[in-house]
Amino acid sequence: MDRDKALECLREALGDQAANFRDGQWEAIEHIVNRRGKLLVVQRTGWGKSAVYFVATRLLRDAGAGPTIIVSPLLALMRNQIAAAQRLSLHAISIDSANREQWDDIIIRIREGQYDVILISPERLANDQFREEVLNAIASTLGLLVIDEAHCISDWGHDFRPDYRRLVNVLKMLPQNTPVLGTTATANNRVVDDVQNQLGEIEVHRGRLIRESLALETLEIPDQATRLAWLASFVESQQGTGIVYTLTKRSADQVSSWLCDNGIDAKPYYSGVSLSGFPESNSCREHLETLLMNNQVKVLVATIALGMGYDKPDLSFVVHYQSPASIVGYYQQVGRAGRGIENAVGVLLRGNEDAQIHEYFRREAFPNVELVERLLQQLSRGDGYSIRDLEGFFNLSYIRLVQLLKFLSVESPSPVVKRGSKWFRTPVPFELDQERIELLTHQREDEWNEVCKYVATDQCLMTYLRNALDDQSIADCGRCSNCLGHPIVNVSPDEQAVKAAMLFLKRSEMPLELKKQAAPNSFVTYDISYNIPKSLRAKEGRVLSGWADAGWGRKVKDGFDGGHYCDELVEAVAEMIEKRWDLSAAPPQWITCIPSLRAPTLVPDFAKRLGDRLGLVFSPVIRKILDNAPQREQINRFHCCHNLDGVFAVDTDLPSGPVLLVDDTVNSAWTLTVASYLLRLNGSGEVLPLALAATGGG
Amino acid sequence: MKISPSTQSVLMLRYPFSAQDTAAILPDDQWAAFLGAVNVSGLGFERLLSNDTGLLIDAMPQQGFDAAQVQVLLRRGVALAIASEQWIGVGVWVVGPHDDLYPKSVIDRLGFEGAPVLFGYGKIDLLDGTATSVHLGDKELTRSEQLCEHIGALLAVHGQTVIVNVDRTQAASVLNGVLNREGCGVGMGSGDLIEKGSSHDYRDGVMNNSLTLLSLTPPNGRCFGGVELVDEVIAALSENHLHFI
Numbered sequence: 001m002d003r004d005k006a007l008e009c010l011r012e013a014l015g016d017q018a019a020n021f022r023d024g025q026w027e028a029i030e031h032i033v034n035r036r037g038k039l040l041v042v043q044r045t046g047w048g049k050s051a052v053y054f055v056a057t058r059l060l061r062d063a064g065a066g067p068t069i070i071v072s073p074l075l076a077l078m079r080n081q082i083a084a085a086q087r088l089s090l091h092a093i094s095i096d097s098a099n100r101e102q103w104d105d106i107i108i109r110i111r112e113g114q115y116d117v118i119l120i121s122p123e124r125l126a127n128d129q130f131r132e133e134v135l136n137a138i139a140s141t142l143g144l145l146v147i148d149e150a151h152c153i154s155d156w157g158h159d160f161r162p163d164y165r166r167l168v169n170v171l172k173m174l175p176q177n178t179p180v181l182g183t184t185a186t187a188n189n190r191v192v193d194d195v196q197n198q199l200g201e202i203e204v205h206r207g208r209l210i211r212e213s214l215a216l217e218t219l220e221i222p223d224q225a226t227r228l229a230w231l232a233s234f235v236e237s238q239q240g241t242g243i244v245y246t247l248t249k250r251s252a253d254q255v256s257s258w259l260c261d262n263g264i265d266a267k268p269y270y271s272g273v274s275l276s277g278f279p280e281s282n283s284c285r286e287h288l289e290t291l292l293m294n295n296q297v298k299v300l301v302a303t304i305a306l307g308m309g310y311d312k313p314d315l316s317f318v319v320h321y322q323s324p325a326s327i328v329g330y331y332q333q334v335g336r337a338g339r340g341i342e343n344a345v346g347v348l349l350r351g352n353e354d355a356q357i358h359e360y361f362r363r364e365a366f367p368n369v370e371l372v373e374r375l376l377q378q379l380s381r382g383d384g385y386s387i388r389d390l391e392g393f394f395n396l397s398y399i400r401l402v403q404l405l406k407f408l409s410v411e412s413p414s415p416v417v418k419r420g421s422k423w424f425r426t427p428v429p430f431e432l433d434q435e436r437i438e439l440l441t442h443q444r445e446d447e448w449n450e451v452c453k454y455v456a457t458d459q460c461l462m463t464y465l466r467n468a469l470d471d472q473s474i475a476d477c478g479r480c481s482n483c484l485g486h487p488i489v490n491v492s493p494d495e496q497a498v499k500a501a502m503l504f505l506k507r508s509e510m511p512l513e514l515k516k517q518a519a520p521n522s523f524v525t526y527d528i529s530y531n532i533p534k535s536l537r538a539k540e541g542r543v544l545s546g547w548a549d550a551g552w553g554r555k556v557k558d559g560f561d562g563g564h565y566c567d568e569l570v571e572a573v574a575e576m577i578e579k580r581w582d583l584s585a586a587p588p589q590w591i592t593c594i595p596s597l598r599a600p601t602l603v604p605d606f607a608k609r610l611g612d613r614l615g616l617v618f619s620p621v622i623r624k625i626l627d628n629a630p631q632r633e634q635i636n637r638f639h640c641c642h643n644l645d646g647v648f649a650v651d652t653d654l655p656s657g658p659v660l661l662v663d664d665t666v667n668s669a670w671t672l673t674v675a676s677y678l679l680r681l682n683g684s685g686e687v688l689p690l691a692l693a694a695t696g697g698g
Numbered sequence: 699m700k701i702s703p704s705t706q707s708v709l710m711l712r713y714p715f716s717a718q719d720t721a722a723i724l725p726d727d728q729w730a731a732f733l734g735a736v737n738v739s740g741l742g743f744e745r746l747l748s749n750d751t752g753l754l755i756d757a758m759p760q761q762g763f764d765a766a767q768v769q770v771l772l773r774r775g776v777a778l779a780i781a782s783e784q785w786i787g788v789g790v791w792v793v794g795p796h797d798d799l800y801p802k803s804v805i806d807r808l809g810f811e812g813a814p815v816l817f818g819y820g821k822i823d824l825l826d827g828t829a830t831s832v833h834l835g836d837k838e839l840t841r842s843e844q845l846c847e848h849i850g851a852l853l854a855v856h857g858q859t860v861i862v863n864v865d866r867t868q869a870a871s872v873l874n875g876v877l878n879r880e881g882c883g884v885g886m887g888s889g890d891l892i893e894k895g896s897s898h899d900y901r902d903g904v905m906n907n908s909l910t911l912l913s914l915t916p917p918n919g920r921c922f923g924g925v926e927l928v929d930e931v932i933a934a935l936s937e938n939h940l941h942f943i
Contacts, residue, residue, distance in 0.1 A: 031824055035749055036749045037749070065773070066773065069776065093800070111720065118874045125780075128784075131780065131784070132716070132718070132918070135780060136715065136716035136717070136718040136719055136780075136781075136918075137718035137719070137720070139715065139716075139719070139774075139775045139776055139777030139781070140720070140721040140777040141716070141779050142776040142777065143776075145776050166783065166787070169783045169786070169787055170780055170783040171779070171780045171781050172700070172783075173700075173778065173779035173780075173782045173786065174775050174776070174779040175703065175706045175710070175747045175775040175778060175779070176703060176747045176748060176749070176773030176774070177747045177748060177749055177751055177773075177775060178773075178776060178779070178797060186709075279888055349713075354894075380901065382898065383897055405776045412787045412791070413786065413787060413788060413789035414787055414788055417788045417892060417896055419892075419893065419896075423902060424896035424897075425896060426892070426896050426901075427789065427790045427819050427820070427896065427900070427901045427902075427904035428788065428789035428905075429905060465871050509888065513798060533705075551871075586733075
């Protein structure tokens with residue numbers, strides 16, 4: 001294959017007859033097409049990595065090879081890719097959950113050679129059902145394999161994902177004569193070395209990571225109210241659209257809601273986000289991406305779910321409301337801004353809560369040895385267990401069990417295997433690699449410390465980022481706040497705005513939905529089989545705050561620790577009920593609470609004062625008749641239910657009318673669910689559950 | 699464990715990797731002709747997956763096989779990688795006739811062209827010892843779990859490695875008898891190896907290194923060779939044969 005033919009393809013792809021290869025592009029194409037080699041390309045965004053694999057695909061297809069399969073992590077990227085492929089007359093198709101009904105038809109077309117490029121996500125590639133239904137049917141036709149965002153295959157990378165581990169295992173199995181192209185814009189030397197070590201004979205082509213349009217700034221604003229006020233002023237001051245990154249879904253919702261309250265068109269974006277009119281989250285995310293792409297929304301407030309591959313050339317700002325976990329991750333996220341415009345802004349804010357959140361993430365990242373051993377022992381005792389079966393044996397949440405089994409299943413060789421809906425123990429000896437886990441945990445701590453140093457540094461911020469990515473440029477950017485010696489945006493929120501933000505945080509109550517289905521065989525005494533009858537369920541309730549959060553959560557924690565909830569909390573709940581909770585359909589006539597044997601007066605005292613304030617009679621009609629283990633220690637549905645079986649009794653002679661049911665903290669919501677069930681069973685009116693703080697994550 | 703390049707070549711030329719795989723694999727006669735051509739040309743099988751495969755095949759004597767089809771099949775690298783990741787990922791090992799670990803007795807009996815790729819769990823060197831195969835044919839006998847266990851136990855006491863066809867009724871009982879007496883067993887079949895290896899019947903034996911499970915069929919793949927080939931391989935691996943008629 002000669003260079004001229006490849007150049008012709010490139011010009012066709014770009015629609016520009018004067019176009020020429022950028023440094024390294026032809027070399028990459030030649031390596032794949034002529035030498036059928038394995039190659040990792042590390043180049044900045046915008047260099048033209050996709051041109052390499054599309055031109056290579058065109059040349060390989062013309063020479064009779066099968067279609068290219070691109071493994072790509074983001075829906076938005078796939079849609080961009082399909083459009084880019086079309087410019088080279090390549091027929092591309094993504095196979096994802098959105099076109100599940102067309103899979104059979106797509107398989108036929110692929111076998112007939114109608115598609116040149118097939119895009120799938122790493123999650124799909126790792127999904128056994130997808131492999132069985134789709135991949136097995138087309139795999140023998142495939143030619144080139146492309147791994148987009150290839151840094152994800154390194155668990156030394158900032159963004160390791162378990163599904164990429166299976167991808168690595170696939171890559172390790174590739175015969176020598178199968179070409180592979182990995183691409184990334186964010187890999188430092190450590191990650192590149194690791195990819196090379198994992199994949200063996202893979203050549204690396206590396207370019208410079210320059211980003212001239214970005215002006216960077218860092219700000220330490222510990223309290224959330226001031227940060228929210230700053231953010232609203234900042235976004236208002238900006239031309240164009242942007243992304244605000246948060247660490248949690250709850251923060252994304254909260255920040256988005258705050259910006260909306262300030263007249264800014266903002267929407268939250270994260271894995272599992274929902275919007276009315278979108279039955280499933282993927283289509284909702286796609287809609288939000290399109291809104292931003294078309295400048296129909298000013299800002300998306302997103303978790304890192306909106307990261308890799310989202311390509312909007314005119315994005316003019318990226319703000320991190322909370323600090324990211326690593327500099328490499330930060331570079332990738334802030335790098336979404338200013339790709340196709342001359343001026344863009346990236347601001348990293350650091351708050352009080354950031355360190356605690358990252359510590360939690362690090363702690364939860366790996367399972368502990370004892371748990372893994374117990375799980376494998378249990379699996380060895382039988383011939384297959386569903387996750388629901390395992391919930392009975394382990395006091396772990398359903399999601400935690402899924403994560404744990406997934407963690408084990410991507411080990412190679414793995415001690416577990418999934419067949420149908422059941423998990424089995426394979427005959428493979430297994431020991432958790434604690435040394436590796438410790439190393440990775442330390443590395444993540446180091447990466448977090450590097451972020452803290454970035455916030456504090458007085459050197460050029462862009463140089464700091466590039467050096468962290470092992471791009472040893474020495475020239476300062478001349479655009480960041482450190483180079484300029486003054487802030488790049490002149491924003492200073494006034495006292496009023498900070499007060500408004502404080503008020504907003506204190507009014508960030510959440511709806512409280514109680515449970516509808518019990519775990520089988522968990523309520524023997526109460527005889528609840530599975531579905532809790534609708535007539536015995538509570539109405540939607542409210543939670544005043546998140547545990548220890550910047551709104552009322554801190555006061556709740558102080559009250560819990562000190563054994564007394566202050567009058568400010570009584571007033572806050574009363575105000576919420578009177579002003580922001582529409583109870584006109586079932587106005588409460590009396591108030592009761594969840595009793596406790598450990599702190600017998602704490603909640604009743606609060607409920608009584610709240611009743612006095614609202615003019616409701618307090619009737620402590622629920623009695624605790626069995627001392628059970630602390631409910632907060634119960635994690636999964638079976639254990640949450642089982643721990644409450646037979647614990648409460650309710651008086652039969654109840655006051656009439658709807659009742660406000662109060663507890664101080666809520667986690668799984670099973671305590672309130674059981675109490676509501678018993679109240680309804682004993683003839684109470686509608687039950688309106690209420691808690692001071694939610695202790696669950698999010 | 700990795701699959702050697704020569705076994706990768708055999709797999710790509712001869713095996714569908716799943717029930718849905720529609721690749722037109724080489725039929726027996728073309729396979730034998732192709733093996734002959736490889737021998738004549740003096741190429742090692744591992745060379746077939748080099749970056750100049752096309753040139754190498756063009757240089758071979760072209761009689762008796764479809765060279766173009768061979769080239770197409772040898773490009774099934776992505777399919778092989780996806781399939782074999784699932785096998786190796788749950789601890790299955792894969793050896794082909796050109797591998798050093800492959801039991802010589804099978805090649806002696808079936809020749810390179812007839813020797814199947816073996817998919818296995820457990821210690822591969824159990825296949826090199828002297829073994830006794832147990833063939834359970836009688837209906838009355840196969841109904842008696844206790845008797846089958848007893849047969850296994852007796853052979854174990856006499857230090858025999860016992861080979862049975864695990865697709866047959868009560869094979870698990872024989873192996874159970876062997877393993878209960880701290881003997882060694884080999885379970886051979888054409889069924890799903892992962893399902894067998896992960897079952898309560900066989901898992902502990904494999905993990906204790908006293909049981910080796912073998913299959914002629916790639917996990918999740920289509921049955922290869924049929925019952926006759928299983929019996930042939932069992933016959934090749936055993937020196938003594940106990941038939942219960």
